[in-house]
Amino acid sequence: MCVLFLLSWLTQSVTGVAAHNEQHLRELQAPISWAQYVGSADFWSRTLQNWQSELLAVGSMAIFSVYLRQRGSPESKPVGSPHGATGVEG
Numbered sequence: 001m002c003v004l005f006l007l008s009w010l011t012q013s014v015t016g017v018a019a020h021n022e023q024h025l026r027e028l029q030a031p032i033s034w035a036q037y038v039g040s041a042d043f044w045s046r047t048l049q050n051w052q053s054e055l056l057a058v059g060s061m062a063i064f065s066v067y068l069r070q071r072g073s074p075e076s077k078p079v080g081s082p083h084g085a086t087g088v089e090g
Helices: 002-026 034-038 041-070
Strands: none
Touching: 002 034, 002 041, 034 041
């Protein structure tokens, strides 16, 4: 999982520097290197925005699943019932 995370982060940085340099070239500014981009505020801003949205999505799913289970959702077993009373073996 760590390798996949690092590969996706590397991919984000490579595509980010390409988009950043394209924008700079349109404005007739000099492009920057990958290392400069990784140290820039633009990279970290985009990274933290991405992480914030993912954490918000996963966190809300976790909270809602706990809330719905405790409130008697028809998709979940009754809270506290043993597996033998509610489980179906496949």
